[in-house]
Amino acid sequence: xxxxxxxxxxxxVALLALLLPLSAAESPESLRFALQFSEIMYQPKDGDAFExxxxxNAGAGSVDLSRWSVDGLKFAFPAGTxxxxxxxxxxxxxxxxxxxxxxxxxxKILGIYTGRLSNQGxxxxxRDSALRNVRSVEYGTGGFWPGAxxxxxxxxxxxxxxxxxxxxxLWSANSMEGGTPGRAAxxxxxxxxxxxxxVAAPAGGNAVDVVELANTxxxxxxxxxxxxxxxxxxxxxxxxxxxxxxxxxxxLALLCTSDLxxxxxxxxxxxxxxxxxxxxxxxxxxxxxxxxxxSQVPGYALLRSAQGWQFVHETAESILDAxxxxxxxxxxxxxxxxxxxxxxxxxxxxxxxxxxxxxHSFSNLNAWVQTSVPxxxxxxxxxxxWADETPRPGHADLKLPASGGSLSLFDxxxxxxxxxxxxxxxxxxxxxxxxxxxxxxxxxxxxxxxGASNLADRDADGLPDAWETRAGLDPxxxxxxxxxxxxxxxxxxxxxxxxxxxxxxxxVLRLSARLIxxxxxxxxxxxxxxxxxxxxSRGEISEGTWTRVRDYPASTTNQIHRLALPAGTPAGARxxxxxxTPEAFLPGDPxxxxxxxxxxxxxxxTGTSMVWRFRVPVxxxxxxxxxxxxxxxxxxxxxxxxxxxxxxxxxxFEPVHPLLHATTYQxxxxxxxxRQDGNPLGFIQTAVFHTRRSALLVEDRSVYTRDxxxxxxxxxxxxxxxxxxxFAEVQSDEDPSDAFxxxxxxxxxxxxxxxxxxxxxxxxxQRGQSTRLTTQKSYKIRLASTSPSWRGLEVLNLNxxxxxxxxxxxxxxxxxxxxxxxxxxxxxxxxxxKVDGARFGLFTLVEEPNKSFLKAHALDPDGHLYKAKxxxxxxxxxxxxxxxxxxxxxxxxxxxxxxxxxxxxxxLIRMLEEVNREGLPA
Numbered sequence: 001x002x003x004x005x006x007x008x009x010x011x012x013v014a015l016l017a018l019l020l021p022l023s024a025a026e027s028p029e030s031l032r033f034a035l036q037f038s039e040i041m042y043q044p045k046d047g048d049a050f051e052x053x054x055x056x057n058a059g060a061g062s063v064d065l066s067r068w069s070v071d072g073l074k075f076a077f078p079a080g081t082x083x084x085x086x087x088x089x090x091x092x093x094x095x096x097x098x099x100x101x102x103x104x105x106x107x108k109i110l111g112i113y114t115g116r117l118s119n120q121g122x123x124x125x126x127r128d129s130a131l132r133n134v135r136s137v138e139y140g141t142g143g144f145w146p147g148a149x150x151x152x153x154x155x156x157x158x159x160x161x162x163x164x165x166x167x168x169x170l171w172s173a174n175s176m177e178g179g180t181p182g183r184a185a186x187x188x189x190x191x192x193x194x195x196x197x198x199v200a201a202p203a204g205g206n207a208v209d210v211v212e213l214a215n216t217x218x219x220x221x222x223x224x225x226x227x228x229x230x231x232x233x234x235x236x237x238x239x240x241x242x243x244x245x246x247x248x249x250x251x252l253a254l255l256c257t258s259d260l261x262x263x264x265x266x267x268x269x270x271x272x273x274x275x276x277x278x279x280x281x282x283x284x285x286x287x288x289x290x291x292x293x294x295s296q297v298p299g300y301a302l303l304r305s306a307q308g309w310q311f312v313h314e315t316a317e318s319i320l321d322a323x324x325x326x327x328x329x330x331x332x333x334x335x336x337x338x339x340x341x342x343x344x345x346x347x348x349x350x351x352x353x354x355x356x357x358x359x360h361s362f363s364n365l366n367a368w369v370q371t372s373v374p375x376x377x378x379x380x381x382x383x384x385x386w387a388d389e390t391p392r393p394g395h396a397d398l399k400l401p402a403s404g405g406s407l408s409l410f411d412x413x414x415x416x417x418x419x420x421x422x423x424x425x426x427x428x429x430x431x432x433x434x435x436x437x438x439x440x441x442x443x444x445x446x447x448x449x450x451g452a453s454n455l456a457d458r459d460a461d462g463l464p465d466a467w468e469t470r471a472g473l474d475p476x477x478x479x480x481x482x483x484x485x486x487x488x489x490x491x492x493x494x495x496x497x498x499x500x501x502x503x504x505x506x507x508v509l510r511l512s513a514r515l516i517x518x519x520x521x522x523x524x525x526x527x528x529x530x531x532x533x534x535x536x537s538r539g540e541i542s543e544g545t546w547t548r549v550r551d552y553p554a555s556t557t558n559q560i561h562r563l564a565l566p567a568g569t570p571a572g573a574r575x576x577x578x579x580x581t582p583e584a585f586l587p588g589d590p591x592x593x594x595x596x597x598x599x600x601x602x603x604x605x606t607g608t609s610m611v612w613r614f615r616v617p618v619x620x621x622x623x624x625x626x627x628x629x630x631x632x633x634x635x636x637x638x639x640x641x642x643x644x645x646x647x648x649x650x651x652x653f654e655p656v657h658p659l660l661h662a663t664t665y666q667x668x669x670x671x672x673x674x675r676q677d678g679n680p681l682g683f684i685q686t687a688v689f690h691t692r693r694s695a696l697l698v699e700d701r702s703v704y705t706r707d708x709x710x711x712x713x714x715x716x717x718x719x720x721x722x723x724x725x726x727f728a729e730v731q732s733d734e735d736p737s738d739a740f741x742x743x744x745x746x747x748x749x750x751x752x753x754x755x756x757x758x759x760x761x762x763x764x765x766q767r768g769q770s771t772r773l774t775t776q777k778s779y780k781i782r783l784a785s786t787s788p789s790w791r792g793l794e795v796l797n798l799n800x801x802x803x804x805x806x807x808x809x810x811x812x813x814x815x816x817x818x819x820x821x822x823x824x825x826x827x828x829x830x831x832x833x834k835v836d837g838a839r840f841g842l843f844t845l846v847e848e849p850n851k852s853f854l855k856a857h858a859l860d861p862d863g864h865l866y867k868a869k870x871x872x873x874x875x876x877x878x879x880x881x882x883x884x885x886x887x888x889x890x891x892x893x894x895x896x897x898x899x900x901x902x903x904x905x906x907x908l909i910r911m912l913e914e915v916n917r918e919g920l921p922a
Contacts, residue, residue, distance in 0.1 A: 033162065033361070033370050034057055034058040034059030034060075034063075034162075035055060035056070035057055035058075035059070035063060035083070035126065035134060035135055036055070036056050036058060036135065036158060036160075036165060037053065037054070037055060037124065037126070037135060037137045037158060037165050038054045038055060038056035038088060038157070038158045038185065039052070039053075039054035039088075039155050039156065039157050039158065039174070039179055039180065039181065039185070040052075040053055040054070040117065040124075040137075040139055040149075040155060040156040041053075041117075041149075041155035041156075041178075041179045041181070042117035042118065042119060042121075042139070042149065042155075042156070043117075043119045043149065043150055043151040044153070044155075044178065044179075045151065045152070045153045045177070045178075046178075047095065048093050048095040048116055049093060049095040049096035049097075049099045049100055050093075050099070050100060050103065050178065051092065051093040051095070051116065051117050052090050052091065052092045052093070052100070052155075052179070052181045053070070053073065053090070053091045053113075053117065053124065054088055054089070054090050054091075054181055054182070055083060055088070055089045055090075055091075055110070055126075056087075056088050056089075056158075057083045057084065057085055057086065057087055057089075058086070058161065058162075059085055060085055061085055062082050062083065062084045062085060063082070063083050064081070064082055065077040065081040065082065065083055065110070066078070066079045066080060066081055066129060067079060067129035068081075068126065068127060068128050068129055068134075069126075069127050069131075070091065070113075070124060070125065070126055070127075071123070071124065071125040071127060071136075072115075072117075072118075072122050072123055072124040072125065073091065073113040073115050073117070073124065074113070074114070074115050075091060075111060075113040075114075075115070077110065077111055078111065081110055081111070083110070087108060088107075088108065088181075088182050088183065088184070089108045089109075089110040089182075090107055090108060090109050090110060090181050090182055091109075091110055091111050091112070091113055092109060092111075092112055092113070093112070093113065093116065094112050094113065094114050097109075097112055103178070104181050104182060106182065107181050107182025107183075108182055119141070119150070119151070120141060120785065121138070121139050121140040121141045121145070122138070122139070123136060123137070123138040123391075124136065124137050124138075124139075130365075131366070132365070132366055132367050132368060133366060133367030133368070133369060133389075133397055133398060134367075134368065135165060136165070136166070136389075136391070136397050137165035137166055137391075138166055138391045139156060139171070140168065140232075142232075142761060142784070143168070143232025143233065143235070144168035144169065144232045144277065144279050144287070144290060145168045145171065146168075146171060146172055146173035146287065147173075148173035149173050149174075151721075151722055152173075153177040153178065154173035154174045154175075154177065154179070155173070155174045155178075155179030155180075155181075156171045156172075156173065156174070157171065157172055157173070157174045157179070157180070157185050157186065157188075158170060158171055158185070159171070159172060159185060159188050160372075162359075162370075162372065163372050163373075164292070164372035164373055166391030166392070166397075167277075167291075167292040167372070167373065168290070168292075169277070169279070169289075169290035169291050169292055172188055174186055175187075190216065191288045191289050192215065192216070192217040192219075192221050192288075193213055193214070193215050193216075193217075193221050193223070193226075193246060193280070193288060193289070194213070194214055194216055194289050194304065195211065195212075195213065195278060195280060195289050195290070195291055195304065196212045196213060196214035196251060196303070196304050197210065197211070197212035197301055197302065197303050197304070197317075198210075198211055198212075198271070198278060198291065198293060198301060198302040198309075199211075199271075199301040199302075199314055200271035200272065200273050200276065200293065200296040200302075201273040201296035201297055201298045201299070201300065202298065202299075202314060203298045203299035203314055208255050208256065208257040208259070208270070209255075209256035209257065209270045209271040210253050210254065210255060210256060210301075211228060211253075211254045211256055211267075211271075211278055212251055212252065212253050212254070213246065213251065213252045213253075213254065213280070214246075214249075214250070214251045214252075215246035215247060215248055215249060215250050215251075216249075217248060218248055219248060220245055220246065220247045220248065221245065221246050222244070222245045223240045223244040223245060223246060223252070224240060224241070224242050224243065224244055224245075224283065225239060225240065225242075225283035226239070226240045226244075226280065226281060226282050226283055226288070227239050227240065227280075227281045227285065228240070228254055228267060228278065228279070228280055228281075229278075229279055229281070230269060230271060230272070230276050230277055230278055230279075232277075233760070233787060233788055235279070235281055235285055236281070236285065237267070237268075237269060238254070238267035238268060238269065240265070241265070244265070252265070253265075254266075254267055255267065256269060256270050256271050257269075257270055258270060273295070273296045273298075274295055274296075274393075274394055275292075275293060275294045275295055275296075275373070275375070275392070275393025275394040276292070276293065276393065277290065277291065277292045277293070277393075278290060278291055278293075279291075291309060292373050292392075292393060293309075293373055293374050293375070293393060294357065294358070294371070294373040294374060294375025294376075294393040294394065295357070295375045295376060295377065295383045295393075295394065296375075296376060297354045297376040297377075297378040297381070298378075299313065299314050300312065300313060300314055300320060300354060300376060301313075301314045301317075302374055303317055309374050311354075311356060311374065311376060320354060320356070321353070324355075325355055325356065325357075325360065325411045325412070325417070326411060326415075326417055327349065327350060327351045327355065328347055328348070328349060328355055328357075328360070328377065328409060328417060328418075329347070329348040329349075329350060329418065329433065329436075329437045330345060330346070330347065330348075330407060330409050330418050330419075330420045331346045331347065331348035331382065331432055331433050331436055331437060331454065332345070332346040332348075332382075332430065332431070332432030332433070332448055332449070332450065332454060333345040333346065333400070333407065333420065333422065333430070333431055333432065334430040334431075334448050334450070335400045335401075335402050335422060335425040336402065336425070342386050342387070342388040343386070343387040343388065343399060343400040344384050344385060344386050344387055344450055345362075345384075345385055345387060345396075345400070345407060346382055346383065346384050346385070346432070346450050346451065347377055347382070347383045347385065347409075348377075348381075348382050348433075348436055348437055349377040349378065349379060349380065349381050349382075350380060350436065350437040351379060351380075352379050352380070353379055354376045354377065354378055354379060354381075355376065355377045356374075356375070356376060357371050357375040357376065357377055357383065358371055358372065358373065358374050358375055358412075359371065359372075359411075359412030360409065360410060360411060360412060360417075361409075361410045361414065362385075362396055362398065362407060362408065362409060362410070363407070363408045363410065364398060364400065364401075364405055364406055364407050364408070365401075365405060365406070366398060366399065366401070367397060367398035367399075369396055369397045369398050371396075373393050375393070382450070382451045382452060382453070383451065384450035384451045387399055387400050400422075402424065402425045403424055404421075404422060404423045404424045404425070405421070405422065406419055406420065406421045406422070407419070407420050408420075420441070430443070430448030431443050432448065432454045433454060434454050434455075435454070436453055436454050459474075459475060459476050459477055459478040461477075461478040461479075461480070461481035461493070463475075463480075463481050463492065463493060463496050464496075467496055468480070471485070471492065471502045471503060472485075472503070473492065473502075480492060481493040485502050485503055486501075486502060486503055486504055486505040486507075487505060488505040488506075488507075488508045489508070490502075490508055490509070495507075497581070498528065498531065498581050499528030499529070499531045499581075500528060509525065509526075509528075509579065509581065510525060510526075511523060511524070511525045511535075511577060511578065511579045512524050512525070513577065516564065520564055520565065521564070521565045522562055522563065522564045522565075523535065523562065523563045523565065523577060524560065524561065524562045524563075525560075525561055525579050526558060526559065526560050526561070527552055527558065527559050527561055527581075528558055528581075529557050529558050531581045532551070532552060532553050532581065533551070533552040533561075533579050533580065533581045534548060534550070534551050534552070534579070534580050534581075535548070535549040535550045535551075535552070535563065535577065535578075535579050536548060536549060536577065536578050536579070536580065537549050537575050537576060537577045537578075538575075538576055539575060539576070540576070546578070549563070549565075549577070550563060711830045711831070711832050711842070712750060712830065712831050712832065712845075713750065713751060713832050713834075714748065714749065714750045714831050714832065714833055714834070715749050715750075715833070715834040715835070715836075715837070716746050716747070716748060716749075716762070716764050716781065716833065716834070716835045716836075717746050717747045717749060717759065717836060718744055718745070718746045718835065718836045719745055719746050719747060720744075720745065721745045724743075724744065724745050725742030725743055725744050726742075726744060727744045727764070727835060727836070729742040729744070730742045730743070730744050730764060730765055730766060731766075731777065733765075733766055733772065734772050735772075741765060741766075742765065743763040743764065743765040743782070744763060744764045744765070745761075745762075745763055746761075746762060746763070746764060747759035747760065747761060747762065748760045748761075748762040748781055748783065748790065748796070760783050760784070760787040760788070760790060761783070761784040761787050762781050762782060762783045762784060762787065763781070763782050763784075764779055764780075764781050764835070765779065765780050765782075766778065766779060766780070767779055767780035767797055767798070767799070768799075774800075776800040776840075776841070777800060778797075778798060778799045778800045778843075779798045779833075779843070780795060780796070780797055780798070781795070781796040781798065782794070782795050782796075783795070783796075796831075796845060797845065797846050798831055798833060798843035798844070798845055799843060799844045799845075799846055800841075800843055830842055830843070830844060830845070831843045831844075831845050875909075875912045876896050878892065879892040879893050879895060879896045880893060880896060880897070880905065880908070880909055880912070881893070881905070881909075882904050882905050882906050882909065883904050883905060884904060893905075
């Protein structure tokens, strides 16, 4: 629950609304969003002289680009540079401008840059003369991005008009070799099969997500071996079965669900209602169609029409009649003064109709960015937007300065809706409106409630201020939570949690029993509207396990509940009963319902997803908002991503790193549920669980057993690229002193039965000097920057040991570390390697305690907490202490390990203690 300081009126709003709009003399705001990156030639076949970056002015007037700049190229426009309405302008390389202009005469050259466009993809940002972000694009060379632009003669060409340039579905490979610099885009042929309808937030408890395909052509199309995916690293996530075809005008529904049982074509994965992407590929994995979307609302779908994608009612497919976007509110915001957590802000819709967020823009002194993907805000709903300059749905291409600033919200016509201001920010502070949507801004301690209603509790006693005021309590006095005003045996805190009246002694949770006939017992209690209950029993008053007799879901009114029990049940002749609220989660019946790499979540490559299902009132239709946290028993927050799936009342947690063995974790879920009658219902649940190797983690990716059967079978499949090295050149590289270090391109792959994201683009090269002159080589495999890591590693060191002593040393180390199964550190694994089908035998995979290793194994989420000075296993208890230890001395600590960030050091100390613990086998 939030704690807040006294309200402060938003006295600066009107003033800043006058200061924020950019100079009309420089560029009218209506023209800013008309500027687009329209074509990118980053890897021409004929060399760097024919690189170019094209801008297009789709507006109705000229734009003065004087002193504007492009990050990524380190280029600044000279004074007097104009781009007229409807005109294309080029930035070209300084490699040979004359050759470029001879090949493309008449093209308007805006300037010549000295850098080079990256062949691996990069972020390009157009900034105005005040260095504000106007447009940015982060193009790629694989995944959803067209591969024909990677050195095959094609350019990337934008077809999105006012769409998001970071959406790869809006870019295609130009059909003309060398591109069309300075000219209008080439025509984009319509695919024979299109995505027609996307349902990422279906209504109803048993409904599933749907992607509908349509054949808009004149001939039948075989879909055999076509694929559908939501992940750029798993392009063949779902493969259409043999014999599937679409006749002209025919539609096909693909059911996006993890439940593979039942009728219909089921993909094995669901769509993310908070925003995501859907792409369709043919049998040769050529991109056919795709789209990117933002936050979705239950009961509504995205339908393709001649005007583009539109929101419609899910079943009737009638166009959504959305309310006025002027009602949207900047409701809550968090600016992290430490820089360790991404900033965010929250949009609130106080009305009774869904509101379309698409086309709205956000502005501060550093950027003016527009929401281009299709997105909705639910009635009385909340949407969090990350302010981290990340190019994907749910994120804004701006940051909020911790030194203080402002943020403005504009409607699609660029009319100002609202401006908020904030002062210098520190760690642990969130600000927002209380009540939601009001003009009163308060400060909250804690992480806030992004995506949920703001709740104020000034004295942090667990009782909302409004409830204390109604009960006649002092919202500034934390001690009154422990008082019993009506002397009914329940404290004020217990009365609040139970929903009873703290001033009425008759309003109390009581359980009574009476003998009715033949030894039968009738139990009776009154439930309070909006509260769920569980009836429990056991045979002894002070010992034994409480077992569930019955759950009572929340109702809309107070109700009397009676339950007749047969004689001698459920605990024999002598039984004890109690009723608790909220409903109980018992040992052996935890919140945790299933554990599996979750197909309903986004692709996970560095940890194992966990799925929790919560019992909720049966008349609760969906989550209106939810937040969650997972912490270790030490209090450290486990880094990861929570995703909520309304229809199933399910939360999926995707840890950045594998959870530790034999460790206690606490999961806390706070959700705002909404009943079918539209009334809100609060829900808070905390669960504690203890990890075990076989129970919680389906696959522990940090531990490899000594069982020879568990040796990892892997293959490096060579995929030669123009100008790249061959495997023969890698094998013949014997001189480590020259600059020639050949790397062969290919795919790193392990059997799909492991459940890991495969295959992964990578390169292979020789490793080290000791094996260069031997027949058997050691190899280094580097995963591509666009690939997820494999078991927490981005570089795989595969050792062939020509010396027996080296092999024995590594085997002993392997045995030592497998004896500490919950220690995620310095593992060694064995890899049985094939290269293009040829077996090269057994290798040892050796991990290294470098910066990447620390980050991958959760010693620090930023990967820079410790810089090793002497990385021996020296516990050094006098120096290495936790920050909570009264004897902690930072200077003494840094004499052993240099601290590069913030943290309590508990994970490091536990790791060292485990390594040095006596009794481990040698």
